[in-house]
Amino acid sequence: MSEQILDVLIVGAGISGVGAARHMKTRCPGKKVAVFEALDGFGGTWKVHTYPGIRSDSDLYTFGYRDKPWTGPPIATADEILTYMGEFIEENGLAPLIHYNHKITKAEWSSAEKLYTVTYETPDGEHTVKARFLWMCQGYYDLDKGYTPDWDGMDSFKGEIVHPQNWPDNIDLSGKKVVVIGSGATAATLVPNIAKSCDHVTMLQRSPTYFSTGRNANDLADELRRLEIDEEWIHTIIRKKALTDQRDFTAAARSDPDAVKKMLFDNIKAVMGEDCDMTPFTPNYRPWRQRIAFVPDGDFFHAVREGKASVVTDHIDRFVPEGIKLKSGEVLEADIIITATGFNLKFLGNIPFVVDGEPIDFNDRLTWRGMMIEDVPNMLYVFGYFRASWTLRVDLLGDFMVRLLEHMDQTGAAEVRPQVPANERALERMSWMDAVDFNPGYLQRGEHLMPKRIDHLEWQHTQDYWHEKDALPEVDLDEASLVYEDASGQLVGKASANAA
Structure with a gap:
């Protein structure tokens, strides 16, 4: 692993990371991709939690993947979800991409190389691998110890x-x-x-x-099955209705x-x-x-x-x-x-990030649309929805990631980073979530770990799937808040034209 340069390193093999891997393998087949998982198997929270009755609190028609029909009861047990994920991994040939017992301990970006050097631990010791892009999919809480x-x-x-x-x-x-x-x-x-x-x-x-x-149970789904409608149609219909x-x-x-x-x-x-x-x-x-x-x-x-x-x-x-x-x-x-x-909030697995020798404190930075971080290059993270199924955002961000990588290839960009335009830098930086709108204890306890937001739509996480499903596919990849550089460090795209 350490001898090659990865195009995309996906961190985590839970519901998000496995979904991300499918987007990369099927839609970016020319990219070198790997998934690093700290545990000894896939599943994340569904693998870790074994208490009696452990089940989803979202319906699986929307918590399940967009392209894999769910055929069981809407609320599923952990075992049912793990079986579903295992089938998804097998059906899409994802197993060779996933490396278990790979725990990342540091990610260091070099602007000169346009690469991350990722340090990770396995049972046989410490290793490093270089990657052009990190896709952080490890969830949002500490799997080792609850609160x-x-x-x-x-x-x-x-x-x-x-x-x-x-x-x-x-x-x-x-x-x-x-x-x-x-x-x-x-x-x-x-x-x-x-x-x-x-x-x-x-x-x-x-x-x-x-x-x-x-x-x-879902009465409409059961009736459609009685009528012998194809399961893919049922999944699409019930998903849209839900x-x-x-x-x-x-x-x-x-x-x-x-x-x-x-x-x-x-x-x-x-x-x-x-x-x-x-x-x-x-x-x-x-x-x-x-x-x-x-x-x-x-x-x-x-x-x-x-x-x-x-x-x-x-x-x-x-x-x-x-x-x-x-x-x-x-x-x-x-x-x-x-x-x-409850649980203890983690942001990006508490993995230390360093950019050109400078340690990054995410709480000092802004979130860009709840998926990238101000002035942190080539890193996209998955943070799902609280008022809708988490996995919905995995598929939306998968679409975005594919589009972003294709755009970088077409323009010759080796680096992309969100940068606050000069006319917005003086705006008040507020806590990541509006506590009047949503205020569970774990978010309040972990607020110091999360990035900030300002009163501009691109610099906050809306938590609104019904807005984002239409807005994210329309995001202008050349908007002023995204800055691109080629391998030599020269600006490319609109930023280059504006600088000229």
């Missing part, structure tokens, strides 16, 4: 404390009293799945989360949040009963300021209704030997405490 707050008294608890991200193979929940701390998708997945075996499970939340629930429904739902959450709230609550009451106490399921913010977790077939609410699980809303005072003491004074007894408290 657990440092509560007082944790050492005094006589039971076991487990984070879902580091689920032990030998844990025995049978007959145990379990407390799950958290109220997001992970907690809502764990509770019904462990309620089957433990004595009782309590979900302890500081504040409620919005849940959406319904059948884990995206239209998501767009309308997101718009309604802004324009008529009370109506959306009522709809979500009515679905819960359909399982729990009209007279159920909705207090534990009523957040103090409007829908979609944080991600809405889907509960397939209402399994979480069935567990609560049947008395196998309960929900407590309170703050933790401290851990005590027998469980958790709450601010209210109540003690929740527990044999096992599961901290479904």
Whole structure:
């Protein structure tokens, strides 16, 4: 590997990296491409997470790849997703491109060479490889360790404390009293799945989360299959319908949040009963300021209704030997405490970047359309959507990447970097996301790692798939914010003409 110069090095073999590899192999067949994955297999989060019931919280018609039909239930288990990805790798001949146990530790750009020197570790030691372009696809959180707050008294608890991200193979929940701390998708997945075996499970939340629930099925897809419609057609139709429904739902959450709230609550009451106490399921913010977790077939609410699980809303005072003491004074007894408290944000895997000897602090730089970084050459990164499926952006950025590489080949460019035009450099640099619009805890905790934005569309990440699906294919690759150089360092394209 170290003897050749790669045209594109893709970092990560999760859902993003595998999708990126397919774009490169099928659409840029003349390019030398490799995928480096730190783990010993593909799948990323779906490989790492093994807690009971682990499943998607997006429908697979939109979370799946654009060009591979999904034929299972809309919400899929991790095993089903891994099987789907394995088929995708095999069908597209991607396996030879993927190198496992390759952990990147540094990326150093040389403007003189127009190359990155990438340092990476494998089981047999440290190596380097040179690459013309980096495509960062390693996700946005730390796969090694989840986020657990440092509560007082944790050492005094006589039971076991487990984070879902580091689920032990030998844990025995049978007959145990379990407390799950958290109220997001992970907690809502764990509770019904462990309620089957433990004595009782309590979900302890500081504040409620919005849940959406319904059948884990797609009636239109099932009807089209009954009519023996081709699966590729079904995938396209259901994907478009799901995206239209998501767009309308997101718009309604802004324009008529009370109506959306009522709809979500009515679905819960359909399982729990009209007279159920909705207090534990009523957040103090409007829908979609944080991600809405889907509960397939209402399994979480069935567990609560049947008395196998309960929900407590309170703050933790401290851990005590027998469980958790709450601010209210109540003690929740527990044999096992599961901290479904989220994850630690990472940006580009926390890989150190150096450009011409200068270490890059991404928090000091602007994002260019949520895919490149101000003054960082030849690097594109995948960061997906919060209000739509992550993978949708993988395919959009795959289209963009192919177009960008073709443009560079046609113009003789060896380097491209986003550069803020002089008339925009004095604008206020703001945090990456607008906290009024979207404010999950992991983003607030990790804000110091993320690039900044300014009040110009090209210098922010809109998080709006329905805008980007039309806008990104129309981006002018010669716009003023993109600067190109040839191998000798001379400006090429419009920048060259403007300089002249």
